[in-house]
Amino acid sequence: MIYTLTLNPAVDRELTVPEVVYDAVLRASSSRVDFGGKGFNVSRLLKGLGVTSTAVGFVGGKAGELLQDGLRSLGIETGFVWVDGETRTNISIVTQAGGHYIKVNEQGPFVDEAKQLELLELIGTLAQPGDWWVLAGSLPPGVAPDFYARVIRALNTRQAQAVLDTGGESLRAGCAERPFLAKPNTEEARALTGMPMDTLEQVSLAAAEIRRMGAQNVVVSMGKQGALLQTDRETCLVHSPKVTEKNPIGAGDSMVGGLVWALTQGFGLKESLGWGVASGAATASLSGTEVGSRALIESLLSQVVYQSL
Numbered sequence: 001m002i003y004t005l006t007l008n009p010a011v012d013r014e015l016t017v018p019e020v021v022y023d024a025v026l027r028a029s030s031s032r033v034d035f036g037g038k039g040f041n042v043s044r045l046l047k048g049l050g051v052t053s054t055a056v057g058f059v060g061g062k063a064g065e066l067l068q069d070g071l072r073s074l075g076i077e078t079g080f081v082w083v084d085g086e087t088r089t090n091i092s093i094v095t096q097a098g099g100h101y102i103k104v105n106e107q108g109p110f111v112d113e114a115k116q117l118e119l120l121e122l123i124g125t126l127a128q129p130g131d132w133w134v135l136a137g138s139l140p141p142g143v144a145p146d147f148y149a150r151v152i153r154a155l156n157t158r159q160a161q162a163v164l165d166t167g168g169e170s171l172r173a174g175c176a177e178r179p180f181l182a183k184p185n186t187e188e189a190r191a192l193t194g195m196p197m198d199t200l201e202q203v204s205l206a207a208a209e210i211r212r213m214g215a216q217n218v219v220v221s222m223g224k225q226g227a228l229l230q231t232d233r234e235t236c237l238v239h240s241p242k243v244t245e246k247n248p249i250g251a252g253d254s255m256v257g258g259l260v261w262a263l264t265q266g267f268g269l270k271e272s273l274g275w276g277v278a279s280g281a282a283t284a285s286l287s288g289t290e291v292g293s294r295a296l297i298e299s300l301l302s303q304v305v306y307q308s309l
C-alpha cells in the first residue's frame with residue numbers, strides 16, 4: 001500500500017492573465033482548481049498511473065471538505081485528522097504566454113498538540129511492513145520541525161519505507177532518522193548543506209553530505225535538467241525529456257509519485273527515477289498542478305537519458 005502524508009494541504013487555485021501589471025485590476029482569462037499540497041499531488045499522479053493510494057493529513061473547514069470530496073471523486077482514499085481552522089488556499093498567477101508565474105502560499109491553519117498526537121496514532125495504526133509512505137511539504141503553524149522525524153521513526157519500527165520531500169530543519173531532522181530516500185531540489189539541498197550547487201560535481205558532493213546526514217538514498221531534482229541520484233553503489237544523472245513548459249509547479253511531486261510507483265512495480269532506483277523525471281516533465285508541460293496521464297508519461301519515458309557519474 002502507498003500512503004501520502006500532507007501536513008499542510010492546499011486548494012491550489014491557478015489564474016491565467018494576459019500579462020502581470022502592478023497597480024491594476026487583472027482579469028483572469030481562465031482559472032482552475034487542483035486538490036493540492038505536495039503529498040496529495042503525489043496521490044493524484046499515482047492514480048494516473050493506475051494505483052490507488054491513501055492521502056493522509058490535517059484538513060479543516062470548507063476547503064478541507066472540498067479536498068476530501070475532490071480526492072475521493074478521483075478514487076483516492078483519505079485518512080484525515082480534522083483541525084479547527086480552514087485549510088489554506090494557495091494562488092498561482094500565470095501568464096497566457098507561459099514562462100512566468102507568481103505563487104503565493106498561505107501559512108495554513110494552526111494545529112495543536114492533541115491533533116498532532118491523533119495523526120501520529122493514525123499513522124501507527126495504518127503502517128504495515130512493506131508499505132511506502134511519501135512525506136511531503138511544509139509544516140503548518142504549531143507543528144515542530146521534528147514531526148517528520150517522529151513519523152519516520154514510527155515507520156521504521158513498522159518496517160515501512162519513508163520517502164521525504166521537504167526542506168529546512170524538517171529535512172535535516174528527518175534525514176537523521178534514515179528515511180529510504182530524501183528528495184530535495186537544488187535550493188533545498190543548498191540550504192541544508194551550505195554547499196554550492198553550481199556544477200554537477202557540487203550537486204553530487206551535496207548529495208553525499210545528505211547521505212552522511214542519514215538519508216539512505218538521495219535524489220536532487222534540478223528542474224528541466226533532470227535529477228541526480230546517489231545511492232551507496234552509484235551516482236547518476238537522469239536527464240529530463242524536453243517539453244514546452246506551461247506550469248512547473250508540482251513537477252517535483254509528480255517526480256516523487258512516478259519514482260515511488262516504479263519502485264513498487266519492482267524497478268531499480270535508477271529506472272524508477274527515469275519514471276520520476278518523465279512524470280515531472282509531464283506535469284511541467286500541463287496547466288496548474290495537473291498531472292500527466294500514463295500515456296503521456298510513457299511517451300516521455302522513451303526520451304529519458306541515463307548518465308553514470
Ligand SMILES: Nc1ncnc2c1ncn2[C@@H]1O[C@H](COP(=O)(O)OP(=O)(O)OP(=O)(O)O)[C@@H](O)[C@H]1O
Pocket residue numbers: 184185186221222223224225226227240241242243245248249250251252253254255276277278279280281282284
Ligand atoms: N521545464 C521542465 N522541463 C522538463 N522537465 C521538467 C521541467 N520542470 C521540471 N521537470 C522535471 O520535474 C522534476 C522535478 O522538478 P523540480 O526540480 O522543479 O522539482 P521541485 O522544485 O521539487 O518542484 P515543486 O516543488 O514545484 O513540485 C525535474 O527533475 C525534471 O525531471
Ligand SMILES: O=P(O)(O)OC[C@@]1(O)O[C@H](CO)[C@@H](O)[C@@H]1O
Pocket residue numbers: 008010012036037038041090105136137138139249250251252253289
Ligand atoms: O507550502 P508547501 O507545502 O511547501 O508547498 C505547497 C505547494 O506549493 O506545493 C505544491 C506544489 O509542489 C502545491 O500543491 C502547493 O500549493
